[in-house]
Amino acid sequence: MSINRRHFLASAAAATGALMLPRAVMAADTIKLGSVLDVSGIFDAYGKPMDMALRLAVSQINADGGLLGKQVEVVGYDTQSDMALYSQYAQQLVRQDKVDVVHGGILSASREAIRQTLHKNKTLYFYNVLYEGGVCDRNIFINGVTPAQQAEALVPYAMGKSGKKVYIVAADYNYGQITARWLQKFVADNGGETVGVDFFPLDVSDFGSTIAKIQTAGPDLVIAPLVGGAHLSFFRQWAAAGMKDRIALASTTLGVGNEHKVLTAEEGNGIMVAYNYSQELETPENKAFKKAWVAAGGDAGGMHELAVSNYHGVLTWAEGVRLAGSLERDAIIDALETGISITGPGGKVTVDPKTHHAVLDVHLMEFENQGMRVVETLPQRQPIDTQAVCDLVANPDDNTQYEIQI
Known part of the structure; x- marks a missing residue:
């Protein structure tokens, strides 16, 4: 119907x-x-x-x-x-x-x-x-x-524009922790290497030492499943440190609450995302x-x-x-x-x-002048991650949040 x-x-x-x-x-x-x-x-x-x-x-x-x-x-x-x-x-x-x-x-x-x-x-x-x-x-x-609908598409696109070495910075609760594991899987699936993973409580707003650590690791790409207003500071500090034009940046969360409109164009331009809406x-x-x-x-x-x-x-x-x-x-x-x-x-x-x-539908996008420019649309993507553990047709009485084995 x-x-x-x-x-x-x-x-x-x-x-x-x-x-x-x-x-x-x-x-x-x-x-x-x-x-x-x-x-x-x-x-x-x-x-x-x-x-x-x-x-x-x-x-x-x-x-x-x-x-x-x-x-x-x-x-x-x-x-x-x-x-x-x-x-x-x-x-x-x-x-x-x-x-x-x-x-x-x-x-x-x-x-x-x-x-x-x-x-x-x-x-x-x-x-x-x-x-x-x-x-x-x-x-x-x-x-x-879900990650398989979004991150599975974003990772190869972002790696294709940058390189194989990836660093992940994520929110320190179940969304960030589980998404980081999915990202590591998709990086490996596409022939890449995760060179670092860091987690941050939602109230952390100082990322200076983390940015220095990333510089030392020397990745081609940083992927940031960060959440909330405090974590927005990472993207500002990243640009202020002169990193935006040196190491590519992607996110599974930035922009879902119009954060790209809070960042200046100079801070946001070129960041890669994948969402259902723009x-x-x-x-x-x-x-x-x-x-x-x-x-x-x-x-x-x-x-x-x-x-x-x-x-x-x-x-x-x-x-x-x-x-x-x-x-x-x-x-x-x-x-x-x-x-x-x-x-x-x-x-x-x-x-x-x-x-x-x-x-x-999932749209691969890049931030451009505080907007989300659609690069490619991937129609009708299935939630294959959750399909691997959940079958409510066969098991209608199930009532579980599965931690999907990755």
């Missing part, structure tokens, strides 16, 4: 008014969509546009007649980048608000803070962020890219999305990978509800497991029945 392309564009045009209907209209008989995101706090650069995108998707659904004859109401909570609030609000969404679905979480830690609560209470959950792979749970659907994509769906975003009051430059992934997640859930003809969780899961697709600003998004992950 695939949502009609014309239907998407018409829906986007219809929703250029308010993001939500007034509360008085919503109060009667609505479908409740729960949202838990860092709308404030240290990760608000990710969370605010994700919240905006979710509400835009809901407004378009409602402008198009809603779902099952009902309007969709957003019940949203700001976690303030506090893991304890994630747990608290998940309980509240389930027990007090009695929502029909939850979309939310940014870090893997925030996902795991709420996933078991939602699983136990049989409340359908969508996690719409790139991550390290391996989650196998019939109650969750994941719309972000504002520079010249497609009818992306043009319609950007027009609707601005008309709804969004910052024209505020759209980013995680926001679009959240938007895709809401559209995917809505199409599952339409196909199921029901709000019953298992009926929606069964509908989504038919391999349902939508077409959005990042391209075609298809549910993989085996893993509940998304099959996505």
Whole structure:
């Protein structure tokens, strides 16, 4: 099943008014969509546009007649980048608000803070962020890219433009640690050598000694799965040290929250990335999305990978509800497991029945004048890393985050 392309564009045009209907209209008989995101706090650069995108998707659904004859109401909570609030609000969404679905979480830690609560209470959950792979749970659907979809494409491209010796600097939690292992595998698979790997807590902002260490190691390429505002300092300090034109730089995270717009062009130009979305994509769906975003009051430059992934997640859930003809969780899961697709600003998004992950277009890109220039599009890449450990068709009761053996 695939949502009609014309239907998407018409829906986007219809929703250029308010993001939500007034509360008085919503109060009667609505479908409740729960949202838990860092709308404030240290990760608000990710969370605010994700919240905006979710509400835009809901407004378009409602402008198009809603779902099952009902309007969709957003019940949203700001976690303030506090893991304890994630747990608290998940309980509240389930027990007090009695929502029909939850979309939310940014870090893997925030996902795991709420996933078991939602699983136990049989409340359908969508996690719409790139991550390290391996989650196998019939109650969750994941719309972000995994390492095999992203890094497997980025590594040979970046090595081809630089050389075989690679140094990795990564965030020191499960995303960075697992992604670093995948990067080492893909470097080796492409005939390269990893000459160094360093990990940094999320609050580290001084990378002077690390840059000196990299200079000593003499790699051809640095790949940086770094996360958050503090880690943005690495890219500034790298450029200030005169390294940007001496050693090539790639990242699996830089730009997903529009960090390339915070860097100057001189600091960012030439950095290589691979994501599902760029504002520079010249497609009818992306043009319609950007027009609707601005008309709804969004910052024209505020759209980013995680926001679009959240938007895709809401559209995917809505199409599952339409196909199921029901709000019953298992009926929606069964509908989504038919391999349902939508077409959005990042391209075609298809549910993989085996893993509940998304099959996505991935775009190899380079930063250019604070934009993301698309070099090549790799269509409909499978989450083969998670497929190696997860088969929800054969094992529907699985509820594990596997650490994939690399």
